[in-house]
Amino acid sequence: MAHVLIIDDDQMFCEMLAHKVELLGHQAAFAHSLAQGLALCQAGGYDVIYLDVRMPDGNGLEWLGRIQASPGRPEVIIMTGAGDPDGAELAIKSGAWDYVKKPSSMQATTLPLARALQYRQEKAAAGQRRALRLEGIVGADPAFAACLDKLAQAAGSEAAVLICGETGTGKELFARAIHENSARHGGSFVVVDCSVLPQNLVESILFGHEKGAFTGASEARRGLIAQANGGTLFLDEVGELSPALQRSFLRVLQERRFRPLGAARESSSDFRLLAATNRDLEAMAAGGAFREDLLFRLRTLVIDLPPLRRRGKDIASLVSHHLELLCRRYGQGAKGFSPEFMAALTAHAWPGNVRELVSALEQALAAAGPAPTLHVHHLPQKLRIALARASAHPLEAAPRQPEEPAQAMGLPPLKQYRQAMDRQYLQELLRVCQGDMGRAVAVSGLSRSRLYALLKQLGLARQD
Numbered sequence: 161m162a163h164v165l166i167i168d169d170d171q172m173f174c175e176m177l178a179h180k181v182e183l184l185g186h187q188a189a190f191a192h193s194l195a196q197g198l199a200l201c202q203a204g205g206y207d208v209i210y211l212d213v214r215m216p217d218g219n220g221l222e223w224l225g226r227i228q229a230s231p232g233r234p235e236v237i238i239m240t241g242a243g244d245p246d247g248a249e250l251a252i253k254s255g256a257w258d259y260v261k262k263p264s265s266m267q268a269t270t271l272p273l274a275r276a277l278q279y280r281q282e283k284a285a286a287g288q289r290r291a292l293r294l295e296g297i298v299g300a301d302p303a304f305a306a307c308l309d310k311l312a313q314a315a316g317s318e319a320a321v322l323i324c325g326e327t328g329t330g331k332e333l334f335a336r337a338i339h340e341n342s343a344r345h346g347g348s349f350v351v352v353d354c355s356v357l358p359q360n361l362v363e364s365i366l367f368g369h370e371k372g373a374f375t376g377a378s379e380a381r382r383g384l385i386a387q388a389n390g391g392t393l394f395l396d397e398v399g400e401l402s403p404a405l406q407r408s409f410l411r412v413l414q415e416r417r418f419r420p421l422g423a424a425r426e427s428s429s430d431f432r433l434l435a436a437t438n439r440d441l442e443a444m445a446a447g448g449a450f451r452e453d454l455l456f457r458l459r460t461l462v463i464d465l466p467p468l469r470r471r472g473k474d475i476a477s478l479v480s481h482h483l484e485l486l487c488r489r490y491g492q493g494a495k496g497f498s499p500e501f502m503a504a505l506t507a508h509a510w511p512g513n514v515r516e517l518v519s520a521l522e523q524a525l526a527a528a529g530p531a532p533t534l535h536v537h538h539l540p541q542k543l544r545i546a547l548a549r550a551s552a553h554p555l556e557a558a559p560r561q562p563e564e565p566a567q568a569m570g571l572p573p574l575k576q577y578r579q580a581m582d583r584q585y586l587q588e589l590l591r592v593c594q595g596d597m598g599r600a601v602a603v604s605g606l607s608r609s610r611l612y613a614l615l616k617q618l619g620l621a622r623q624d
């Protein structure tokens with residue numbers, strides 16, 4: 161809702177315009193003289209001012225500068241008389257947002273208001289974005305820039321945010337950035353990976369337990385929800401929550417209260433909720449697999465992160481950023497790359513998104529050893545084969561054109577495709593890290609528990 165001030169000496173016109181503005185969901189006030197209007201502006205709080213040129217105490221255009229400079233820097237829409245051709249030109253030259261000619265229909269009069277408010281919102285978001293600390297987040301493609309605006313909006317509020325996107329698109333990175341830029345940044349950022357919560361321990365992990373609550377509970381333990389008190393609780397892979405846990409969570413979200421196992425009383429926790437998913441929760445809710453009331457609570461704000469194939473312009477800056485990080489991490493000097501290397505990276509469809517790109521760079525660095533320049537042949541063999549096949553048979557490529565129906569392109573179902581990619585990635589990861597799980601965790605960017613869960617799920621876990 162915006163605040164609009166109408167400065168016009170015509171009482172009836174003011175009332176009609178104020179009524180129309182209120183119908184549009186905003187608040188309106190009016191002043192019948194320039195002096196009264198300026199006084200209201202000085203008190204602040206207005207987003208848009210309608211300013212009539214012919215006023216009893218002077219010419220509105222001569223007061224424009226002072227009105228624009230008032231607190232909140234409102235946008236000003238000038239109202240000029242029909243027989244005043246110079247008025248419009250003067251209004252624009254004086255830096256007004258727009259002008260309307262009187263008399264005009266109410267619809268025509270309020271049209272510039274919507275545009276002025278949109279402009280104002282975008283200006284505010286861009287300002288907020290400039291003020292954000294976004295270490296480690298790279299991207300300027302318009303599809304991605306819109307997500308950064310949402311991030312700024314999320315950081316400035318307490319709203320629950322649902323971050324959607326394919327695997328490896330940066331959902332956790334965004335969640336951390338929202339926390340770090342929010343008023344809660346001094347509190348903890350607690351991650352609950354909903355895909356690996358072991359059924360038998362889930363309640364104790366989330367809600368905590370008292371000493372002796374069950375066999376083996378030799379000490380009382382705070383659960384993750386209590387740990388998030390004063391900070392942010394991030395439900396990663398929220399689409400994997402079992403129906404029973406969805407029910408429990410809904411209650412915690414409604415009341416911010418929970419009962420640790422074995423406790424006589426309930427405890428409370430003041431946390432801000434963020435959640436992420438790579439699943440279509442709407443479809444799951446429609447099919448009864450996800451509670452609609454929970455979904456409603458999770459998604460006050462939604463950030464839809466685009467897959468890397470839809471933000472091709474960002475590949476070069478992502479490569480520079482991550483190459484620099486990786487070279488520093490492994491104590492190597494800065495590396496260059498051949499134009500073909502970058503062309504190959506740009507041509508790939510990256511079904512595993514930024515995570516897959518980072519992993520390919522890591523493998524290229526390992527393959528290049530001390531050589532100062534990365535070439536195509538340093539890239540993982542699987543990626544080179546995929547590129548070669550794609551250039552020989554474009555339709556065999558991973559979907560560069562996601563809009564085309566998968567069946568029409570002879571592709572397997574997405575789930576099957578993703579599993580195959582995950583399996584391929586993990587096999588390569590184990591090979592490169594030679595079974596060193598600490599390194600595999602560092603390289604993959606996955607948590608240790610998530611990595612083990614994936615290995616198990618795909619039948620790659622060691623049997624020892």
Ligand SMILES: Nc1ncnc2c1ncn2[C@@H]1O[C@H](COP(=O)(O)OP(=O)(O)OP(=O)(O)O)[C@@H](O)[C@H]1O
Nearest residue numbers: 296297298299327328329330331332333514515605
């Ligand atoms: N915009 C970005 N700029 C720089 N690095 C990024 C960006 N997006 C993702 N990454 C990197 O990609 C990797 C994966 O990111 P992240 O774990 O946040 O993805 P995710 O969407 O949460 O993945 P998953 O769904 O598999 O949990 C990390 O190494 C992260 O630093």
